Amino acid sequence: MSITVVGSVALDTVETPFGKKENALGGAATYFSTAASLYTQVQLVGVVGDDFPEQHVEFLRQRGVDLRGLQRKPGQTFHWAGKYEYDNLNNAQTLDTQLGLFATFDPQLPEDYRAADCVFLANIDPTLQLKVLEQVRQPKLKVLDSMNFWISSNKAALTEVISKVDVVLMNEGEALQYGESFSLAKKGEYGAALFADRTYFFAPAYPLETVKDPTGAGDTFAGGFLGYLSRAGDYSLAAMKRAVLHGSAMASFTIEDYSIDRLRTLTLGDVERRVEDFAHFTNVTGEAIFESLRLER
Ligand code: AMP
Numbered sequence: 241m242s243i244t245v246v247g248s249v250a251l252d253t254v255e256t257p258f259g260k261k262e263n264a265l266g267g268a269a270t271y272f273s274t275a276a277s278l279y280t281q282v283q284l285v286g287v288v289g290d291d292f293p294e295q296h297v298e299f300l301r302q303r304g305v306d307l308r309g310l311q312r313k314p315g316q317t318f319h320w321a322g323k324y325e326y327d328n329l330n331n332a333q334t335l336d337t338q339l340g341l342f343a344t345f346d347p348q349l350p351e352d353y354r355a356a357d358c359v360f361l362a363n364i365d366p367t368l369q370l371k372v373l374e375q376v377r378q379p380k381l382k383v384l385d386s387m388n389f390w391i392s393s394n395k396a397a398l399t400e401v402i403s404k405v406d407v408v409l410m411n412e413g414e415a416l417q418y419g420e421s422f423s424l425a426k427k428g429e430y431g432a433a434l435f436a437d438r439t440y441f442f443a444p445a446y447p448l449e450t451v452k453d454p455t456g457a458g459d460t461f462a463g464g465f466l467g468y469l470s471r472a473g474d475y476s477l478a479a480m481k482r483a484v485l486h487g488s489a490m491a492s493f494t495i496e497d498y499s500i501d502r503l504r505t506l507t508l509g510d511v512e513r514r515v516e517d518f519a520h521f522t523n524v525t526g527e528a529i530f531e532s533l534r535l536e537r
Pocket residue numbers: 248250251252265266267268271319320337363364365387389390454455456457458459460
């Protein structure tokens with residue numbers, strides 16, 4: 241069981257109505273790896289500069305993430321600055337994107353990364369996503385995430401990589417525009433929806449009392465979703481529906497604090513308790529359906 245992920249590893253400056261954090265640990269691949277490593281072996285592909293604090297690398301290492309594919313080079317780490325308004329916490333307003341070393345990054349996958357069961361092409365230049373996809377052998381599931389930044393700057397490569405994956409994970413509008421066989425639409429506080437051949441499955445968002453920072457909700461949704469599938473070793477539609485609940489639970493924890501901070505102490509048991517809550521919220525029959533949601537230990 242393993243997932244190879246490529247995507248941004250970043251330093252983020254984020255402003256929400258509740259406060260501001262400068263140069264906090266961020267990046268799509270960081271959020272994803274932090275979440276998915278609760279379930280399975282994660283193998284990270286990316287690059288950071290000499291401005292990236294060693295304690296962040298150490299955190300991911302302690303999490304059991306395989307970092308042989310994370311290059312450290314002289315230069316600048318990817319930096320994103322964004323802002324959330326009180327009346328639109330679901331959508332970040334990008335203030336600045338500096339690609340830094342990702343502008344010239346050439347991913348070379350260590351041999352055993354190529355044999356991963358799953359590959360997650362997290363948010364980054366679709367040209368890099370393609371390079372990773374070309375190096376993996378025969379993953380059982382290929383999932384892609386992206387955003388409007390890449391739709392406007394590299395649409396051709398994005399369209400090509402989308403045609404090669406099994407699941408597309410984007411915002412609602414983007415996913416509907418691009419979705420092939422499966423697409424997963426993130427609807428922020430309104431939940432997440434899975435569209436497959438003739439099926440539609442929806443999970444509400446967890447009703448939270450505290451929302452501090454929505455950054456990374458999408459990437460940690462992906463971490464819970466793919467982490468669950470990889471650990472269960474089941475990529476059927478039924479498993480994907482259960483995986484959506486894990487993704488939603490994981491995302492709900494992420495936004496309770498800044499950066500990946502809430503996930504530092506999170507356990508798989510905490511996530512499963514929230515998944516059970518979801519089952520309660522939507523269970524009209526009163527039957528005990530929770531056992532079938534539990535992962536093998
Ligand atoms: P999300 O799950 O959509 O909130 O993702 C947030 C993360 O995406 C932040 O930590 C950013 O560092 C990262 N990010 C923002 N813009 C981009 C971009 N254009 N390419 C790759 N990663 C990005």
